[in-house]
Amino acid sequence: MTDKTRIDDLAVFGGTPAFESPLPVGQLYLPDWTDFERLFRGIFARRYFTNHGPLVRELDERIAAYLGVRHATNVTNGTVALMIALRALDLRGEVIVPSFTFPATVQAISWAGLTPVFCDVDPATHMLTAENVRKLIGPRTSGVLGVHLWGRACDPDALQKLCLENNLRLLFDAAHAFSCTWNGHRIGGLGDVECFSLHATKLLSAMEGGCLTTNDDGLAARIRTIRNFHVSESFVQVSLRINGKMTEAQAGMALLSLDMLPAVLERNQCVFDIYSRHAQTWCGLRLLEAPLGETWNHQYCVLEVDARLAGLERDELLEVLRSEGVLARRYFYPGLHRLPPYFARPEHGNVLPVTDELCKTVMQLPLGARVSARDAERVGRLLGFVLEHGTEIRKRLQQRGAQS
Numbered sequence: 001m002t003d004k005t006r007i008d009d010l011a012v013f014g015g016t017p018a019f020e021s022p023l024p025v026g027q028l029y030l031p032d033w034t035d036f037e038r039l040f041r042g043i044f045a046r047r048y049f050t051n052h053g054p055l056v057r058e059l060d061e062r063i064a065a066y067l068g069v070r071h072a073t074n075v076t077n078g079t080v081a082l083m084i085a086l087r088a089l090d091l092r093g094e095v096i097v098p099s100f101t102f103p104a105t106v107q108a109i110s111w112a113g114l115t116p117v118f119c120d121v122d123p124a125t126h127m128l129t130a131e132n133v134r135k136l137i138g139p140r141t142s143g144v145l146g147v148h149l150w151g152r153a154c155d156p157d158a159l160q161k162l163c164l165e166n167n168l169r170l171l172f173d174a175a176h177a178f179s180c181t182w183n184g185h186r187i188g189g190l191g192d193v194e195c196f197s198l199h200a201t202k203l204l205s206a207m208e209g210g211c212l213t214t215n216d217d218g219l220a221a222r223i224r225t226i227r228n229f230h231v232s233e234s235f236v237q238v239s240l241r242i243n244g245k246m247t248e249a250q251a252g253m254a255l256l257s258l259d260m261l262p263a264v265l266e267r268n269q270c271v272f273d274i275y276s277r278h279a280q281t282w283c284g285l286r287l288l289e290a291p292l293g294e295t296w297n298h299q300y301c302v303l304e305v306d307a308r309l310a311g312l313e314r315d316e317l318l319e320v321l322r323s324e325g326v327l328a329r330r331y332f333y334p335g336l337h338r339l340p341p342y343f344a345r346p347e348h349g350n351v352l353p354v355t356d357e358l359c360k361t362v363m364q365l366p367l368g369a370r371v372s373a374r375d376a377e378r379v380g381r382l383l384g385f386v387l388e389h390g391t392e393i394r395k396r397l398q399q400r401g402a403q404s
């Protein structure tokens with residue numbers, strides 16, 4: 001492709017799309033086929049498919065060692081991990097949680113029979129702060145569920161202190177944060193328990209999968225008991241259990257994914273750095289940079305669109321990019337507090353001005369297995385071109401809208 005030189009070159013106005021095969025967001029890394037085949041031959045030879053098989057046990061151990069936590073328990077997916085965590089902590093009543101997150105974070109609370117109470121986030125980090133959480137603590141509050149959004153730790157020290165003072169349990173949704181550090185240690189041992197997702201779009205992939213990590217031996221025993229219905233796997237008394245077992249196939253995939261991690265991290269960083277370099281020339285877009293002094297997984301490239309400076313609204317920019325085959329996405333729109341089953345239910349709290357603003361301005365650029373360094377350079381230049389002509393493109397989009 002030659003670069004766009006005129007506004008008419010843009011696919012949204014009839015030009016040829018920049019990318020023949022579209023670039024999705026999400027990690028989507030796959031292991032080598034021969035490794036995958038070898039692994040599956042092993043599963044077939046052993047005829048051991050699920051129920052805490054050797055691969056699941058190996059994965060539990062390897063993740064615990066990698067993260068530096070006492071216990072890692074792998075389960076079906078990240079949502080089930082959250083549901084089990086909430087049950088294992090024996091929470092009652094209300095749990096304080098952000099609305100600016102993936103629906104699973106909040107709906108897991110509902111599945112656990114608890115009431116999510118939405119807390120607004122910090123405009124700079126997009127995450128809960130202890131200060132915001134403090135205002136929502138009431139007689140029915142029993143826990144706080146923070147999200148390490150975009151792989152940054154969610155105010156762990158201050159939240160831990162606040163929870164101790166108020167006799168609340170603290171857990172984290174760490175779906176974005178595998179391999180990221182906080183204070184130099186890998187995330188996984190913060191709060192009472194942390195939950196990871198091993199979905200195909202995440203850094204560590206079992207295609208579907210989830211993992212609970214904790215340093216609390218008693219809690220780990222409860223988690224392992226709740227995860228399944230087998231009497232032989234009963235370590236402690238629990239009131240309710242579920243089938244949240246990970247299969248050998250999933251664990252095998254995740255073990256291969258763990259082996260690939262160094263290469264994947266390096267590739268993510270390379271693409272991110274290209275975006276970051278271009279971002280210095282993009283007017284009206286703020287790119288969320290790596291957290292200072294920490295190791296980061298570069299799983300997401302997140303931008304905030306300032307429509308006054310960019311000349312276009314976020315959704316207009318997305319339309320232009322998507323028509324070029326750059327499947328950039330808005331995130332968490334319109335906010336869980338604006339969707340059923342939580343919308344217009346005052347018990348969940350719904351005055352969240354920062355969240356509302358972020359839902360209108362945040363977007364993600366493609367990053368992962370399907371995006372090469374060369375692709376990233378082209379996306380960078382394309383965005384540069386679009387922003388240079390933002391106001392004019394917007395006018396044309398509106399004219400087109402008026403004609404149709």
Ligand SMILES: *Cc1c(COP(=O)(O)O)cnc(C)c1O
Pocket residue numbers: 077078079080101102104105147173175176196197198199208209210
């Ligand atoms: C992906 C994700 C989840 C859910 O994980 P699944 O494995 O898809 O169930 C939960 N929270 C956040 C923030 C996520 O990004």
